[in-house]
Amino acid sequence: MKGSSHTAIGVTVGAIAGFQVQPDLYTIAISSFVGGVSALVPDLDTNGLASNRITISKKFAQWLMQFVGIGILIAIAYQYFTKGFAPSIILYAGIGLLFFIVSRFITQRRTLTLTGVMVMWLGIVMHQSIGILLIGSYIVIASFLPHRSYTHSLLGLAFYAFILHQLQQEWAIEGLLIAGIAGYASHLVADMKLLPMNRRGVKWFAPLWNKEW
Structure with a gap:
């Protein structure tokens, strides 16, 4: 139908x-x-009509993840040259690189998963709304x-x-x-x-x- x-x-x-x-x-x-x-x-x-309507586009998802990854790497470089080396730099550098690498391989199907994660994040921002968190979790589960x-x-x-x-x-x-x-x-x-x-x-x-x- x-x-x-x-x-x-x-x-x-x-x-x-x-x-x-x-x-x-x-x-x-x-x-x-x-x-x-x-x-x-x-x-x-997966492959449901509604999932294609609410998901962010593949290109936007790639751009967003690359932007976040590069932003993390720039912040780390700034910290290194202003405050010197710290062990946490290695961890955050790995996270930044992970964002950038994953963005190159993300598929349209996984953008539904990413959409659910973003909804869950919105639930945290909105005074830790359990209802919004559950909506996000539903989307993440449904994406698989x-x-x-x-x-x-x-x-x-x-x-x-x-x-x-x-x-x-x-x-x-x-x-x-x-x-x-x-x-x-x-x-x-x-x-x-x-x-x-x-x-x-x-x-x-x-x-x-x-x-x-």
Whole structure:
């Protein structure tokens, strides 16, 4: 199913869920947005449609890592010529060179991993937000998973529900939890093999049972 179809279904179920929580326009609007976004989250896995939308480009990732690596090396050189040699210089020089070397071999697939790491870093900056850290960890894990595997299962849904629960505690947004769960679950239902437009199904009970539904 196309991403636009998943989004439309997610917006619809999110709005319904929001209405059940609090039948006012603000809650319904927020819940619709959360449901639409959540309906795309399962496709953050490798080769998923959503993963290609949120990842930074390969060229930008290379430029960023090279910039950081060269910046570290310049800072070390400045310290060496102003304060003299210190054992820590060897460690930081190695880190700077590692950034530069890795930038030459990074692939588009690994930019999704890097995107997740950046989101985790954002969680640390934002007053150590556990919810944002968990979102970043979800992206990092998904970047190593084949398409329609664990993100398309009850295990993925449970992990996402835990993330939403944490975010709702931090942000106190009405309908966030139920709308997000509804949106995510709608993706799994829409990708089921029972529907005529799907050649493949989803492994609801992976890794315990790998039957496609």
